[in-house]
């Protein structure tokens with residue numbers, strides 16, 4: 001198994017670190033545009049191999065796409081992160097060009113790969129990759145829901161005083177401060193609805209905190225988060241390369257599912273060796289479906305920027 005991570009910054013390096021620790025690949029290429037950066041990060045990580053006892057061989061390269069040839073999975077994290085006070089959507093101007101050119105270069109050497117898009121604004125960057133790569137839709141997957149669902153579980157566990165691992169909780173919609181939809185009415189604590197243990201006020205606060213989870217960390221840190229984003233991406237990679245068929249919220253192309261078409265939005269999908277293999281219908285209430293449609297409108301408006309800029 002060969003995996004490539006593009007972008008050796010905070011998220012890309014953390015994702016690579018998680019992939020190596022889990023030994024998800026024999027060969028892991030870390031690629032960045034900044035001279036020597038990925039090489040340095042890769043050597044630093046390889047120097048943990050003796051301590052952490054993993055066998056994955058990590059190699060860093062500067063813009064050398066030939067080194068990525070025949071990767072079975074490629075993770076794209078290249079691009080600017082937001083600063084405090086910014087929305088993810090404000091990154092589109094710079095990141096769309098980066099994601100498009102990275103995708104083109106990757107496909108020259110790995111034409112049948114599975115691409116996981118992390119760069120923001122993720123819903124629109126995943127749509128761009130779907131449109132510009134020509135890959136079958138099941139092989140283009142956006143990371144956002146895995147992270148947002150983990151954050152949702154964190155906030156629920158804090159309020160319930162329980163282990164996040166005992167929770168089932170899912171976020172769908174868009175990966176934006178106002179477009180994500182934490183499905184609190186579907187969330188359970190070892191199969192008991194969490195709504196049985198939380199007041200309406202507590203529920204509303206958990207939902208609101210989850211939605212601005214990324215912005216909260218950006219304000220605290222000064223740039224956006226990377227530990228949970230890197231782990232969330234590796235979690236998806238693991239389900240694909242081990243063919244685990246885990247049900248994970250991911251950004252995927254919708255063709256009528258959840259009432260939407262010609263858009264990438266986050267919905268629960270089964271992830272396995274073929275990429276996303278099945279969209280699972282959560283049977284939304286009328287209110288949840290209305291929120292989903294509103295998120296779709298907002299994401300579609302961002303997607304239109306791509307056409308206006310001749311990127312698709």
Ligand SMILES: NC(=O)c1ccc[n+]([C@@H]2O[C@H](COP(=O)([O-])OP(=O)(O)OC[C@H]3O[C@@H](n4cnc5c(N)ncnc54)[C@H](O)[C@@H]3O)[C@@H](O)[C@H]2O)c1
Nearest residue numbers: 007009010011032033078079080081118119120122143229
């Ligand atoms: N989808 C999510 O849930 C999620 C979570 C966290 C971060 N992100 C996004 O991921 C991206 C990366 O975040 P970060 O914190 O790692 O940023 P970072 O600045 O630490 O790293 C980005 C890296 O991309 C590299 N890069 C830029 N252009 C490139 C190109 N053309 N080819 C190869 N490499 C290139 C930079 O040199 C840099 O090392 C941002 O857009 C951020 O918003 C998304």
Ligand SMILES: O=C(O)C[C@H](O)C(=O)O
Nearest residue numbers: 082088120214215224225
């Ligand atoms: O918040 C950000 O801009 C980065 C990422 O999308 C996140 O949710 O952590």
